[in-house]
Amino acid sequence: MTAEQGAEDRAPELVPLNAIFATDFTQILVSVTTANTIAEVAAAVAYHVEGKRVRALPYDKVVIHNGERLPADMTVAAAGIKPLDHIAVEYDIPERS
Amino acid sequence: MALLKREEWQGFVRDVDWSYSYVDDEAVYPEWHSGTGKVPREAWQAWEESYKVSYPEYVATQREKELAAYAVKAALQRSSAFDSLNEGWKSVTKMHFGGIALAEFTGVVAELKMARFGLAGSWRNMAVFGALDELRHSAITTFFGHEFVGKDPQYDWTQKTFHTNDWVAIALRNLFDAMMTSANAVDLALQLPLVFETGFTNLQFVALAADALAEGDVNFANMISSIQTDEARHSQQGGPTLEILVEHDPARAQWVVDKAFWGSARALSALTGPSMDYYTPLEHRKQSYREFMEEWIIDQFVRTLEQYGLKKPWYWDEFLRGLDTWHHALHMGLWFWRPTVWWRPRAAVSKDERTWLTEKYPNWEKVYGDKWDVIIDNVNNNNIEATLPETLPWLCSTCHLPAANATQSRDGTWRVRDCQLTYDGRIYHFCTNACRQIFWKDRDNVNHQTLVDRFLAGQIQPMDIGGILGYMGLTPNVMGDDPDYDAWTKDYAGRQAEGIATAAQS
Numbered sequence: 285m286t287a288e289q290g291a292e293d294r295a296p297e298l299v300p301l302n303a304i305f306a307t308d309f310t311q312i313l314v315s316v317t318t319a320n321t322i323a324e325v326a327a328a329v330a331y332h333v334e335g336k337r338v339r340a341l342p343y344d345k346v347v348i349h350n351g352e353r354l355p356a357d358m359t360v361a362a363a364g365i366k367p368l369d370h371i372a373v374e375y376d377i378p379e380r381s
Numbered sequence: 382m383a384l385l386k387r388e389e390w391q392g393f394v395r396d397v398d399w400s401y402s403y404v405d406d407e408a409v410y411p412e413w414h415s416g417t418g419k420v421p422r423e424a425w426q427a428w429e430e431s432y433k434v435s436y437p438e439y440v441a442t443q444r445e446k447e448l449a450a451y452a453v454k455a456a457l458q459r460s461s462a463f464d465s466l467n468e469g470w471k472s473v474t475k476m477h478f479g480g481i482a483l484a485e486f487t488g489v490v491a492e493l494k495m496a497r498f499g500l501a502g503s504w505r506n507m508a509v510f511g512a513l514d515e516l517r518h519s520a521i522t523t524f525f526g527h528e529f530v531g532k533d534p535q536y537d538w539t540q541k542t543f544h545t546n547d548w549v550a551i552a553l554r555n556l557f558d559a560m561m562t563s564a565n566a567v568d569l570a571l572q573l574p575l576v577f578e579t580g581f582t583n584l585q586f587v588a589l590a591a592d593a594l595a596e597g598d599v600n601f602a603n604m605i606s607s608i609q610t611d612e613a614r615h616s617q618q619g620g621p622t623l624e625i626l627v628e629h630d631p632a633r634a635q636w637v638v639d640k641a642f643w644g645s646a647r648a649l650s651a652l653t654g655p656s657m658d659y660y661t662p663l664e665h666r667k668q669s670y671r672e673f674m675e676e677w678i679i680d681q682f683v684r685t686l687e688q689y690g691l692k693k694p695w696y697w698d699e700f701l702r703g704l705d706t707w708h709h710a711l712h713m714g715l716w717f718w719r720p721t722v723w724w725r726p727r728a729a730v731s732k733d734e735r736t737w738l739t740e741k742y743p744n745w746e747k748v749y750g751d752k753w754d755v756i757i758d759n760v761n762n763n764n765i766e767a768t769l770p771e772t773l774p775w776l777c778s779t780c781h782l783p784a785a786n787a788t789q790s791r792d793g794t795w796r797v798r799d800c801q802l803t804y805d806g807r808i809y810h811f812c813t814n815a816c817r818q819i820f821w822k823d824r825d826n827v828n829h830q831t832l833v834d835r836f837l838a839g840q841i842q843p844m845d846i847g848g849i850l851g852y853m854g855l856t857p858n859v860m861g862d863d864p865d866y867d868a869w870t871k872d873y874a875g876r877q878a879e880g881i882a883t884a885a886q887s
Contacts, residue, residue: 300837302775302784302799302801302808302810304796304797304799307751307752307794307795307796308752308797309710309713309714309748309749309752309785309787309797310710310713310714310774310775310783310784310785310797311774311775311783311784311785311797311799311810312772312773312774312775313772313773313774313775313833313836313837314772331771332770332771332772334882335755335759335767335880335881335882335883336755336756336759336767336768336881336882337717337752337755337756338751338752338755339751339754339755339879339880339881340879340880340881341880366808368807368808368810368837369808370799370801370808370810372799
């Protein structure tokens with residue numbers, strides 16, 4: 285008998301997402317895996333849009349899922365992002381003082 | 382023997398009906414095909430079209446129309462008119478031929494359904510003429526498009542489009558199957574003749590006829606004008622049907638009309654919107670898409686609603702706001718995903734064209750200009766690769782068009798927001814609140830899978846852009862590309878460009 289594995293212990297699984305990058309004009313399909321970090325997810329979404337339809341800005345990117353900003357080093361599995369979920373990727377622009 | 386006068390026989394022959402003695406009425410007009418619902422069966426006897434026609438009159442008139450349309454075509458076939466047409470305009474015609482030719486045949490099936498299952502003899506009689514009309518429309522559109530196949534293989538999609546799994550074809554099949562193929566006769570009469578034919582065909586047939594003449598495409602104008610003359614007759618099946626339904630079941634009437642209007646508006650914003658505001662050369666544009674919608678669609682639709690005692694649809698504000706965004710976003714989508722279409726989308730965002738767009742749509746620069754600027758800078762830096770797709774846009778589970786509708790935030794910024802719902806353990810995403818609402822109310826219907834659904838289900842192999850293009854039936858000689866990048870990028874050549882994609886090293 286084996287104990288049930290947690291998501292982190294299993295082989296990476298594909299997680300197709302509905303994503304929007306900053307001010308882009310359309311939502312797009314982006315596939316990541318449960319093992320990807322949030323920083324990698326942001327990069328995967330940005331790959332299709334940044335510098336192609338949205339001008340690149342010199343700021344870090346932040347992923348928003350269910351209204352919450354996710355830590356960059358967290359994995360998709362740990363963040364509880366499920367297939368077909370919606371995520372938004374935004375530039376983390378510092379507020380003007 | 383002297384012939385009877387018209388008024389002595391027409392009332393009888395146009396409304397032949399009888400009571401069945403060997404079978405139940407329900408067996409002849411089953412609910413799932415006829416759809417009387419809460420309307421008492423006998424109430425349909427009051428069904429009366431306002432413009433009456435006999436078969437000999439119909440045939441004589443149609444013969445004249447056919448002779449005229451084909452005579453013009455024959456005369457122009459010998460000229461070189463086609464060769465001098467602008468590529469943007471040719472794209473309008475390719476889009477029309479592919480998007481409409483076989484939709485007209487779906488119209489034949491729809492009219493035949495009403496000719497068989499319509500609930501009054503007069504209605505069934507009128508639907509027979511409608512079926513003959515639609516057969517003519519399908520034939521004339523296919524035939525006119527076929528003429529150009531030898532000159533440009535994209536015209537082959539006149540006949541081919543509806544047989545493919547191209548995402549535009551899926552979106553149109555999804556709309557027209559719901560409107561015509563799967564609907565019962567009562568709902569069908571509201572959705573097709575009343576909403577689509579009295580309203581939206583004006584958009585594609587009247588507006589484009591004016592633009593065609595301005596462009597010098599007399600042949601195309603001749604064809605679509607000839608088609609449009611039929612619509613006025615058979616579209617009148619909607620009015621009498623709505624009148625009877627409103628009396629007995631106003632809630633159903635309102636819902637069916639609202640839903641058909643929304644679906645039609647979404648589809649035409651993809652088909653006619655880019656045609657009018659981008660593909661038609663600037664000097665030949667008669668009205669903006671928004672202006673035409675306001676004059677020809679909205680006013681008439683609101684008058685129809687008032688005439689029959691219906692209210693404006695619940696989504697009215699969302700629809701009106703969409704007149705400034707839907708077709709601009711769809712144009713950008715059609716352009717960026719241009720290998721997936723069977724025409725050559727011209728971007729049409731030169732300085733002059735942007736001035737026109739801003740005049741017609743004051744927020745255009747704020748919502749779309751920044752994205753086009755990045756695309757322009759990539760083209761001017763010889764990085765076409767950065768302007769080509771490597772994934773799919775997310776397609777709405779109701780209208781199957783990209784979820785691409787920006788709305789304004791309180792702080793003035795424009796963002797595309799997610800509209801989703803979970804049903805039966807699955808998340809669905811929608812382009813608008815109204816598409817979500819329609820999905821929810823119709824959730825037990827069988828819907829077409831979007832291209833994204835098919836991709837994720839593993840139906841498209843290999844799972845990359847090449848696999849997707851192959852699944853959609855697009856071959857290199859047909860897939861779309863911009864016909865003239867220089868035309869809309871040269872105004873911006875040499876300007877400083879920051880934050881654009883880095884070109885891959887060769």
